[in-house]
Amino acid sequence: MQDKIIQKAKELLSGGAVQVVIGYGQGTGDRVRAIFIQKPEDAGRLIMDGRCVQNLAGYLMKHEVRALGRAAIVARMPVLRSIAQLMYEEQFKDSDVAVIGISDANELVDLPDLNALKEYVRANPLKLTPEEQAEVDRLDAMTREERWAFWMEETSKCIKCYACRASCPMCYCARCTVEVNQPQWISVPSHDLGNLEWHIMRAMHLAGRCVNCGECTRACPVGIPLRLLNQRIIADIADNFGEEEDYALAAFKPDDKEDFIR
Amino acid sequence: MAEFEPKIIAFVCNWCTYTGADLTGTSRIKHATNVRIIRLPCTGRIDFMLLMKAFARGADGVIVSGCHPNDCHYTSGNFHARRRWILFRSLLNFMGVDARRIIFSWVSAAEGAKWAEVVNTAVKEIRALGPYDEYKNLAPIRASWRTEHAG
Numbered sequence: 001m002q003d004k005i006i007q008k009a010k011e012l013l014s015g016g017a018v019q020v021v022i023g024y025g026q027g028t029g030d031r032v033r034a035i036f037i038q039k040p041e042d043a044g045r046l047i048m049d050g051r052c053v054q055n056l057a058g059y060l061m062k063h064e065v066r067a068l069g070r071a072a073i074v075a076r077m078p079v080l081r082s083i084a085q086l087m088y089e090e091q092f093k094d095s096d097v098a099v100i101g102i103s104d105a106n107e108l109v110d111l112p113d114l115n116a117l118k119e120y121v122r123a124n125p126l127k128l129t130p131e132e133q134a135e136v137d138r139l140d141a142m143t144r145e146e147r148w149a150f151w152m153e154e155t156s157k158c159i160k161c162y163a164c165r166a167s168c169p170m171c172y173c174a175r176c177t178v179e180v181n182q183p184q185w186i187s188v189p190s191h192d193l194g195n196l197e198w199h200i201m202r203a204m205h206l207a208g209r210c211v212n213c214g215e216c217t218r219a220c221p222v223g224i225p226l227r228l229l230n231q232r233i234i235a236d237i238a239d240n241f242g243e244e245e246d247y248a249l250a251a252f253k254p255d256d257k258e259d260f261i262r
Numbered sequence: 263m264a265e266f267e268p269k270i271i272a273f274v275c276n277w278c279t280y281t282g283a284d285l286t287g288t289s290r291i292k293h294a295t296n297v298r299i300i301r302l303p304c305t306g307r308i309d310f311m312l313l314m315k316a317f318a319r320g321a322d323g324v325i326v327s328g329c330h331p332n333d334c335h336y337t338s339g340n341f342h343a344r345r346r347w348i349l350f351r352s353l354l355n356f357m358g359v360d361a362r363r364i365i366f367s368w369v370s371a372a373e374g375a376k377w378a379e380v381v382n383t384a385v386k387e388i389r390a391l392g393p394y395d396e397y398k399n400l401a402p403i404r405a406s407w408r409t410e411h412a413g
Binding site for chain 2: 139146149150191193196229236241248256
């Protein structure tokens with residue numbers, strides 16, 4: 001697997017098809033980190049194993065990375081989904097990015113262009129794993145007061161570092177609502193109100209866009225399971241709106257069902 | 263002790279519910295006075311952050327109302343809003359926020375009587391739930407202090 005990726009990266013770089021390959025390389029200690037390969041002879045530094053779970057798609061949105069030229073990105077399923085969503089949001093054109101796709105079965109997927117990527121993502125709709133669904137259901141089964149206590153306890157750890165936002169490929173707004181202070185939408189200090197507001201807002205602004213890569217939860221230095229909020233919404237979208245649209249909140253059906261509007 | 267009078271903020275669309283509420287008045291229909299109306303162009307403009315803000319500033323309940331499906335002045339604003347509400351309501355419930363305190367309704371410009379009924383029912387329900395201290399007490403500064411000093 002790793003050899004095939006190195007081979008592909010070499011081809012892309014030496015043929016001049018891309019100027020940079022974004023992939024995983026050796027980091028500090030036993031960790032892997034994102035690396036940016038610009039010369040074909042450096043391609044051997046690329047790594048692919050079980051540790052390579054970071055969603056690299058966020059780098060495609062950084063102007064420092066864009067300045068390097070056309071990029072190829074080592075992309076597992078969550079990264080492919082992120083790219084499809086970013087394309088939907090017109091964050092780059094078909095020709096801007098090349099992908100070295102890896103399927104869930106750990107096979108290299110041939111995706112010659114981003115249209116092929118879109119088709120591939122559509123053919124594999126986003127679903128929660130049974131374990132993820134079970135955790136969402138566990139919270140659902142609690143009483144409202146228990147859920148409130150659970151989230152108060154969890155969000156009270158929040159230090160408002162916004163690592164969840166920084167690590168998220170979908171959080172690319174040049175000016176996030178949390179920084180808007182005329183009016184002050186989100187209470188700034190990390191007290192109960194500000195924390196709750198931040199986590200509600202983060203989940204809502206990712207509604208229908210989140211690809212469930214889990215980067216936010218991995219990035220969180222205090223271990224808040226904030227990914228659960230996104231998973232609740234992903235399950236709700238599947239239950240209420242089906243899976244036809246690329247972005248459920250940009251679409252509607254005249255007969256969308258609900259049971260609470262009077 | 264005097265009965266608890268809930269403070270309720272209603273976010274309504276300009277074209278249907280606001281006009282409907284106007285009709286309630288011109289029809290001389292009396293209803294509870296606990297509701298402060300905030301008029302917005304369309305239900306599609308009712309950002310969930312506005313609802314959060316209402317609670318943060320001491321509302322005990324919120325009403326969200328607009329044109330019936332297929333009646334939106336902008337054709338589809340309420341359809342988009344409905345999808346957002348479905349997700350938002352579920353998210354709040356998942357976080358343990360009391361979603362019963364947000365009352366959603368469709369009230370057309372011709373339904374002055376329905377608006378009075380929505381308001382009266384909302385006031386009755388929120389009164390039964392009591393003040394939303396759970397949320398108000400999240401703020402580091404007491405909501406009562408803010409109302410007295412900052413208006």
